[in-house]
Amino acid sequence: IKGCEAQKWDPTCSSRCPICMNNGICHEDTGECICPPGFMGKTCEKACGANTFGRTCEETCKENSGCKYYMFCLPDPYGCSCAAGWMGLECDKECKPGFYGSDCKLKCNCHSRGTCDRFKGCICSLGWHGLQCEKEGKARQCNQMVAISYHPLNSSKFKPFCIATGKPLPKSEEFKLLKQDGTVLKPSLLITSNHSEAMFTINQIQPRDTGTWVCSVQTVAGMTEKLFQVTVKVPPVPQYAPRLTDSGHNFLIIDINAGLHLGDGPVVSTKLLYKPAKRYQSWMSVEVKGTTKRLDNLEPKTEYQFCVQLSRQGEGGKGHPGPEASFTTAALGLPPPEGLILLLKSMTSLNLSWHPLTPRTEDDIHIEVERKSVNDNGPVNSVMSILKKLILREDAICFQDPEKEGRKEWMYARIFCVCLFIGIPPEPYNIKFSNTTDTSSVISWTTPEGRSISSIIIGYKIYGKAEYNHINIMIKNTTITQYHLKGLEPNTVYQVQISAQNNIGLSNPNTSSELKTLPETKALYKSKGDKMLLIAIFGSAGMTCITVLLAFLIILKLKRTNIQHRMAQAFQNVREEPTVQFNAGTFTLSRKAKSSPDPTVYPVLEWNDIKFQDVIGEGNFGQVLKARIKKDGLRMDAAIKRMKEYASKDDHRDFAGELEVLCKLGHHPNIINLLGACEHQGYLYLAIEYAPHGNLLEFLRKSRVLETDPAFAIANSTASTLSSQQLLHFAADVARGMDYLSQKQFIHQDLVARNILVGENYVAKIADFGLSRGQEIYVKKTMGRLPVRWMAIESLNYSVYTTNSDV
Template identity: 25%
Template sequence: MTSCGRHIFGWNCEFNCESAASSNICNGQFGLPDPYGNSCISGYTGIYCNVNCPSGTFGAGCTQTCRCQAGNAACDRFTGVCTPSGCQAGWSGTSCQISGACITGKFGLDCSSDCQCSNNAACERDSGYCSGSNGVCAGGFKSDMNANNCQTGIIEFQMLTMPNQGQDVTFSCAATSGDALLANSIVLGSSGSAGFTRTETVTEGTVLNNTFTASGLTNNQLVVCSLFHNSQSVSTTLSVSLFVLPYLSQAPEVVAGPGSVTVSWQAWDSHNLDSGDGPIIKYIIYYMLSTSASWTMAGEISVTDQSQAAYSFVVQPLEPSTHYQFSVAAVRDGPGGQGSLSPASQLIYPLTPPPKTPPPTTEGPTVAESSTLPAPPITTLPAPTASVVVTGSSSTTTPQPTSADESNTVLIAVIVIVVIVMIVVAAVLCIYFLRRRRSRRQPAKPPSTGGQELTAYENQISPDNGTGASDYERVGHDHPTSYEVVGINMSPPTYEDVGLPSWTQQWRIPWEEMMVGKKVLGEGNFGEVRDGAVLVGEDISKAAIKTLKANASENDWQNFMEEFRTLTKVGRHPNVVSILGACQHEDILYVALEFMPNGDLRTYLRNARSLGDDDQSTLSPEKLIQFALDVVKGMQHLDAVGVIHRDLAARNILLDSQLVAKVSDFGLSRGEDIYVQMSRTRVPTRWLSLESLASKIYTPKSDVWSFGILLWEIATLGATPYEDTKSKDLLSRLKSGYRMPKPSSCDDEFYNLMLLCWQEDPAHRPHFKKLVARLTSMGDSQNEHTYMRLLPKADNYMYLMIRPELDDN
């Protein structure tokens, strides 16, 4: 039974009667679940619960016995805490109710200190001496000369960041002892010539934590953290892990065309000789003249789709009869992420300039266009090779035109010009009247700014996913109309997005090719999502159109643009709610996302709890495993492109028409592998990792913890995590080692995946790549092994843990 404080009662000590208007409100019997029955609150006894506990007793109804070293007078009658003497010999715990020795590996008055003995052996409760290991301490710990226990040592040594090669590395080393440690007690060293600078020192109790930065470190180089205290020294070593810069092992293809050269190459990691680490965020194209000793950048191409297999880049103009070399460098995320240049391809540009080619300049080649498909090959020169292709010129005699020929030529030219002028005039008139007719029907919308959460929206599960014309009339129309795709015409489309940054160019859609409906799929504090459609090629695709409310602030606009940029960085992936395009019209930005007709995964799982005649859920175990695999593939992609989700949960997984699960509501594109939340943006706590709850620190491994919670949601068909725990108590329970129990519907192997994701040390949690491999293996072997089962009706109590009031906090 819980011993609460003064005038506090309840199963979890959640009620307080002291502030009541009547002082007698605390004097009464309170009912507790069986087998406890009725009882007074802590500190009282008697028929009317108005008698203080006799000396030597405490707790509810004064039923517990004090066990204080200084006698009964030192015992608090409400809680049993012994002040200031502590517990009697052989007893421990806050209320001195735990009898016998401490559990193995613990010692001290309340059994709260770690022994730090070799092989986690037992130590003496009073002194902490490692009797179970004959005084031998665990690695990294030694006995202080002033105390015969293993309390002097290094608690933790880790890299705080994993940068690219050549960049500074940040380390954290924490140590403890029986007394206070000086800041210079902890030092770092390495086998090389790297220098370490202490940048921060934090002391908390007997723990000292120093932060260091170092430059000039290489991959796998050993770094040692040493503690010097009271003529004792201990040390521990770690191996530096850096991202290796990417390298394209194959020379690009070079194709000479009229007035330009097309440089084409395969995406990084397409060839088994490619090396380094991804993800690749862009490629930089270089050229070098035979008369120069250095490379010149011709331009770059950003990577928006990690699955894209090939790239090409057009360079013009070129100097005729000039020897060129071309090379490509891949660039990964983070500072200093550019890899070395690929092998070069060589080309001597044609001796005779092609017709209509601008005269050569002294500024070198410039970018004409970039695309994902190379032009038809004319001259291909893979490198390294010393051979070159030379296109020469030949001389022929051309007959001079006669005067009759000249007259005919002039007449034909005049006729052609007249016809062209008539066509242009007709096209302009058609466009003018068409737009004038549409402008009469469509009043202008007031401008709005701001917004966030681009990929999150709510929509009803609809049996009909068809795209009716009346469903997508322009906002502001009085009556439903058909699609009017005006963008397919003789004139260039009007984008009206001159205020958008250049990185949006690839994703812009003409206003004439976007339909915005009246139905609101969801809305937040300042964002709104409507149904709609966009014209993709010759097909009309259903879409969710995100825009901003009219009252959005400038800060909301900045957040909206940041989310938009993250979407373009993520690109398209089959398990991520992807962007279709964007359009700015009359100062309003519209962002089109994939339409997810089957809603979110949590709602789908809960709706699937309905049982049929055979007492089985409408879902299959195979589908549950597939949901988990879909989600982890999407998270692997987000991790690869450098995005931390921060709010991964079943409610933020959307389902398309084929029930393919796709990750949504990702909002943070990281520049580093760690993010510390400084704003007051509220994030639901029940899906957060220990480090996120305690310090508001988010890393990719924080998302792994949240994925473990999502696996638990799938196994319980959408139950509320920690449904028996208040949000304010969650951190302390997790720190004490509590983890949610195994659902009855899954086997030990599936539950072990959850436990791996919930490791206290983020470094011990698996990468998403490993989780993809494990869930893929589970999906392939379901015929031989049952990882998930659907409970019969008699056992469906495991499916009833739904607390709507706790769902989003």
């Protein structure tokens, strides 16, 4: 059956077909000639010969009788026929003289002394060719594939060549390259001389492309193809990181450790990549011959990152760098100690101190102290004592890094002390007072040079008292030569004495110096005034904060009261909505009086029994959250619905109406059932069954793998992951649920796929009863929102809803 008229093809039947010879038929989708069995070529002009067939005439009938009794069926619109040279219902009769081809339907009209062959048609004499030997000259030559050229493959660009001969020479569009997965490629370049050379370009070949590829060429003179094997190699990657063999402050010796690697070999190149670890710097590389590499001219005490890159022969043979490792060069040396202080401890000993050492890495640092008399030219006294990892000799101080393996790297710091005076220190002199006020004064002094002083002691008392009321102030840093005395009494004379102290003892007291403070100022009243001003400021700020807090609490209370009022009004509106009767045939509306309804009774959930988890849905005015609830002593999953703060009065009415509908509907397996409700801080929380598979609309969309995962769809020959039985099961579930609503005389008004939820065991359940009504006939009077795209005709025209309006 053909969809296009004769000699037309493509989806619009507007393209013209080529002229297909020997009863070939044009394919209406591809525009190519479908050749009868025993013929080939672009226009089916070339005959294969006795008992041969196939698109390149490479197939033969193996029986002694040849292709007798063979029936060949080709793609539509060709159908089925006998082989060339045979006809009849069982393809067992030879062609009559003068006829040839499949089913012997073609008649030979040979010119120029040509003879008729029942398999090939006209056999032309020398110098003539054509279907009926009507063309003078040399006959067309069938194509031959001379060679296929390609190089060893890595995961990179691939450029195979196909070389073919024939008359006429093949054109670019007549070459095809078929990958192992059936993908058809066209040539990117054609070079012609006495043959045609077609080059194909694959930008990135992968290991999955390994397999048998086919290069084919088809012209009017015939068709030929050649198979070749493609093997894609994977560049090598080291399995393990490099290792450290030896190190110094400016060099590292690295073991490449690349004996085991992933991917394919042989490895023709090995590079060591490295860079400083804590600086933004590009990788540097060095070629490695052997298993180790020494890197010189590195920076001391610096961490470097290393990795190894392997390569195999051919383009794209460079592999990814292997695992990384970090190594650090050694330190160049240690700095000398700072802040050396030498103090007299006794008549025969000195006390040497220095600033705390700067924290370093995990190096174990030893400190050695050596002593040598200035006027002694003999050898250094090497008496040693060890205390808490400190090596104390007796002269100069030096640092040693033990990681140098015997190559001691010393940094010396010397201090000289000349002890001319052994005994108690002299007293300070040149005592002065400055910046004296009514309660304080700055005292300064001078100490003799070249004396051993460990601290300064200041003592003072009120003048006229029998004894000094010593208030001693000890200053251990002897470089400080002044002190600020505070807490003195106004308009009072003090006697001040300053003494020096060392390990031997305290100096003789110096002559007392007098200090008189200034009279008391009137700042007291100002201070009291400042305190009153401060109290007033804090009091005013406190009252403001209290006022703002009270206003906030009042607004919050009013807001909560307003929400509760709106909720109550919504319940009232749902119950007091008028009922209207519809009389069939007359279209008369009659209002029925309705008695005051009983309050809605629903199962109550305690607020502490609800544990909220995730938000699973959100609209303009409402929100649905997944939660774990406790009902009748059992823990279960539930969906909690609630309204947002800015929801309108109509939204609250619909929400309250949904609770009332669920209470009256009761339980059914094909509707989302009510688990309970909870009112907390003026908000109503509605707990319904949880559907783990979401709504039916999204569930069906995800099943369309032809859109979401075309590769999976093609591989499995399917457009959907759902069977017809599953789809019918969903439809039956919805029908049972709607039948139950109809029995209960409820109108849903919003039955769409997004309001059908898929629960456990893939059971469809009807949900969202926000627009439902519990009357047999309902007439819409208010201005609420309605789903007009799927409303019934009577609902659109007259705002009338019945149980039939949902279907």
